[in-house]
Amino acid sequence: xxxxxxxxxxxxxxxxxxxxxxxxxxxxxxVAVEVFNERGYDGTSMEHLSRAAGISKSSIYHxxxxxxxxxxxxxxRALDGLFAILDEPDAGRGRAIERxxxxxxxxxxxxxxxxxxxxxxxRVRGNTRTERWAMERRREFDHxxxxxxxxxxAEGDIRSDLDARLATRLLFGMINSIVEWYRPQxxxxxxxxxxxxxxxxxxxxxxxxx
Amino acid sequence: xxxxxxxxxxxxxxxxxxxxxxxxxxxxxxVAVEVFNERGYDGTSMEHLSRAAGISKSSIYHxxxxxxxxxxxxxxRALDGLFAILDEPDAGRGRAIERxxxxxxxxxxxxxxxxxxxxxxxRVRGNTRTERWAMERRREFDHxxxxxxxxxxAEGDIRSDLDARLATRLLFGMINSIVEWYRPQxxxxxxxxxxxxxxxxxxxxxxxxx
Numbered sequence: 001x002x003x004x005x006x007x008x009x010x011x012x013x014x015x016x017x018x019x020x021x022x023x024x025x026x027x028x029x030x031v032a033v034e035v036f037n038e039r040g041y042d043g044t045s046m047e048h049l050s051r052a053a054g055i056s057k058s059s060i061y062h063x064x065x066x067x068x069x070x071x072x073x074x075x076x077r078a079l080d081g082l083f084a085i086l087d088e089p090d091a092g093r094g095r096a097i098e099r100x101x102x103x104x105x106x107x108x109x110x111x112x113x114x115x116x117x118x119x120x121x122x123r124v125r126g127n128t129r130t131e132r133w134a135m136e137r138r139r140e141f142d143h144x145x146x147x148x149x150x151x152x153x154a155e156g157d158i159r160s161d162l163d164a165r166l167a168t169r170l171l172f173g174m175i176n177s178i179v180e181w182y183r184p185q186x187x188x189x190x191x192x193x194x195x196x197x198x199x200x201x202x203x204x205x206x207x208x209x210x
Numbered sequence: 211x212x213x214x215x216x217x218x219x220x221x222x223x224x225x226x227x228x229x230x231x232x233x234x235x236x237x238x239x240x241v242a243v244e245v246f247n248e249r250g251y252d253g254t255s256m257e258h259l260s261r262a263a264g265i266s267k268s269s270i271y272h273x274x275x276x277x278x279x280x281x282x283x284x285x286x287r288a289l290d291g292l293f294a295i296l297d298e299p300d301a302g303r304g305r306a307i308e309r310x311x312x313x314x315x316x317x318x319x320x321x322x323x324x325x326x327x328x329x330x331x332x333r334v335r336g337n338t339r340t341e342r343w344a345m346e347r348r349r350e351f352d353h354x355x356x357x358x359x360x361x362x363x364a365e366g367d368i369r370s371d372l373d374a375r376l377a378t379r380l381l382f383g384m385i386n387s388i389v390e391w392y393r394p395q396x397x398x399x400x401x402x403x404x405x406x407x408x409x410x411x412x413x414x415x416x417x418x419x420x
Contacts, residue, residue: 161411162417
């Protein structure tokens, strides 16, 4: 248990006294991502991270070289999860519309399973090298999905009155909006499946009963 | 024409010298909303507004009593545009699914026509009374649309395998995501119609060719 903060310490008046550093790279990253999502990456200092983790700044520097390294690792986790979808067997075989449906469902699932990491990815705006890299990789993912949508259109399985680029944007808009309201509950695998099902039904079949 | 900034003024080193105040309430609001969207409402000071408008803070106080009043006016403009949709004749007659389709199309259109105001509305997070009011009114709008969706389901026109609350969230997710990429062009009425058409087709008929 960390020691009680000593009231009115002049150096760090509002900081918790640093506790013992029992963090793994993963658990420290989880704390950092939470703070980034709450305060924004630009608005987060190493001091904020130190307070949230309850360990000293020098302990954090023992794990990572910089705040930007934490951002890079967090973004990489989100991107790895998303790009792995494109290598799944069902993303590579069968008609393009079936592959697109698989990728849509899995993108929603990965977004919910890796919620804080994907939330951070969707919010970065490109002030640092890492943020520009994140935006570029995100565009690449969107581009790969847009390619699937175009292939499905070429195979005659997509409504011909929908522009592929616009449809891709709206599809991602729908999927990405899940971060605004989805909050995982304990034992939520069923809930995630219910949401992913709804995304696929709405996107592929639409609201209207045929 | 505003006077040239006097270099190195100690009081406001980076401020433009205030020009003559030719603002109307509407044109001053447009400037304020631009700054709010760029810096965030919390991150915007009267000093930032004064610089962006090129008039003194006291000139701004001649138009409005506070920064929050500017926020309230901007949010009211977005909300008035959205709630007016619900009073349109096509939102009140016919089968619920047709009313829902009308409201969906018009919500996308109003979002694009009032882009900066609706963007601001979607971003407020509830620290001040005005922000809490904005969020409450936004929930009320969503609730009214969810009601239409439930009515359409009760009339048997919505796919029975879609939960109404979830479908409403995803529908708004898709519509609201337009603020992320839509940038109005001169003479863009046609472009707006094209986007609104795509939203309605995707939401009601889905991607898949029947």
